Amino acid sequence: MNIIEKDRQYLWHPYTQHKTAATPIAISRGKDALLWDEDGKEYIDAIGSWWVNPFGHSNTFVADAIYKQLTTLEHVLFGGFTHQPAVQVAEKLLPMLPSNQKKLFFSDNGSTAVEVAIKVALQYFHNKGEKRTTIISFEDAFHGDTFAAMAASGISLYTQAFEGMFIDVIRIPVPVLGNEQASFDALENAIQSKPCAAFIFEPLVQGAAGMVMYAPESLDQLIEICHRNNVLTIADEVMTGFGKTGKNFACNYLQQEPDMICLSKALTAGTIPMALTTFTQELFDAFYDDDINKALFHGHTFTANPTGCAAALASMKLLEQPEMQANISRVNSKHLAFQEKIKNHPRVVTTRVLGVIFAVQIKSETNESYYGTMRNKLYNFFIDKGVILRPVGNIVYILPPYIITDEQLLKVYATIEEAIEIV
Numbered sequence: 001m002n003i004i005e006k007d008r009q010y011l012w013h014p015y016t017q018h019k020t021a022a023t024p025i026a027i028s029r030g031k032d033a034l035l036w037d038e039d040g041k042e043y044i045d046a047i048g049s050w051w052v053n054p055f056g057h058s059n060t061f062v063a064d065a066i067y068k069q070l071t072t073l074e075h076v077l078f079g080g081f082t083h084q085p086a087v088q089v090a091e092k093l094l095p096m097l098p099s100n101q102k103k104l105f106f107s108d109n110g111s112t113a114v115e116v117a118i119k120v121a122l123q124y125f126h127n128k129g130e131k132r133t134t135i136i137s138f139e140d141a142f143h144g145d146t147f148a149a150m151a152a153s154g155i156s157l158y159t160q161a162f163e164g165m166f167i168d169v170i171r172i173p174v175p176v177l178g179n180e181q182a183s184f185d186a187l188e189n190a191i192q193s194k195p196c197a198a199f200i201f202e203p204l205v206q207g208a209a210g211m212v213m214y215a216p217e218s219l220d221q222l223i224e225i226c227h228r229n230n231v232l233t234i235a236d237e238v239m240t241g242f243g244k245t246g247k248n249f250a251c252n253y254l255q256q257e258p259d260m261i262c263l264s265k266a267l268t269a270g271t272i273p274m275a276l277t278t279f280t281q282e283l284f285d286a287f288y289d290d291d292i293n294k295a296l297f298h299g300h301t302f303t304a305n306p307t308g309c310a311a312a313l314a315s316m317k318l319l320e321q322p323e324m325q326a327n328i329s330r331v332n333s334k335h336l337a338f339q340e341k342i343k344n345h346p347r348v349v350t351t352r353v354l355g356v357i358f359a360v361q362i363k364s365e366t367n368e369s370y371y372g373t374m375r376n377k378l379y380n381f382f383i384d385k386g387v388i389l390r391p392v393g394n395i396v397y398i399l400p401p402y403i404i405t406d407e408q409l410l411k412v413y414a415t416i417e418e419a420i421e422i423v
Contacts, residue, residue: 065313077301360416
């Protein structure tokens, strides 16, 4: 049997209806912004392999750091032990974050980073003798697939099988242009109606909703409302973190500071699963007590894995390099130029750009579902052309590695232009 036949026999893929899905593509190697399948066909990875790969595939700087760590200490349990790579991650990351962030908690992926944040929010008030059981989130949010993260999400395709099993969540409108006041009012009403522990949000860009974007000034006002009412705030920067929005973090655009920040994906440059949830000192202090029951009883086998920490350190060093910052600016400039070129096309509804993120909504005669006919037609067209893009319904987005070349970007743009004409 070849790899595809063995895959079909043994494996279960994410977000896949195996009865109707196309045969998966067997990728054999990758370099920079390119991937090659087992037949030698070349693909441009225009979404950074689900937003995790900002510096290119098979990056030797990151690989060397991982190899060096593997030959020193590959892993040690983090309960009762510590190690230098974990401390170094904290020393490197905390100065990059809003100044109120003081403590790091390691986990495995974006969903678990969110899970930790929500548990901390609920237990924070419990430890203070106050019962708050409600979380506030945005409509059409996506925060992950573990249970609390699912509960805070709003995309029913992912959650409808589990309705009635979740923690209590109130969803408010996203403060997109023209809808700001409705969002502010809904947040105020939610806080007054139930004992709310926290408001969780994807700052400035809702990724899985189709790169829906809103202004930092609006988010500042929402955070201020929460702070005024003693409701904790959780910034889910799993997608937006580490340069995607043009700054290191989307929160860097804000005047207000969230109480917690969730990080993963690009944290380790797409190499080793790892996540972080960061906290204010006040949150940590609410768990610091002679009473053992006030501790945070949460952990993962591979918490603070030293090899993952080495990858994270290498990733952050690459992000800081002037050449990499110039790449982020270059990709943004190319996106803006492409936006100007196509925004008035009769089949284009809207376009949006922030940092290295570009999105275009294509006009559809029907209400396109998340995995609907247009989406599938677009996806297959892009794959045939050697471009990896995963449309969200009728929304096509680009979120490439920062090192993608101008020539490769032009091919991605040209392929999207061609797709607009045929779908």
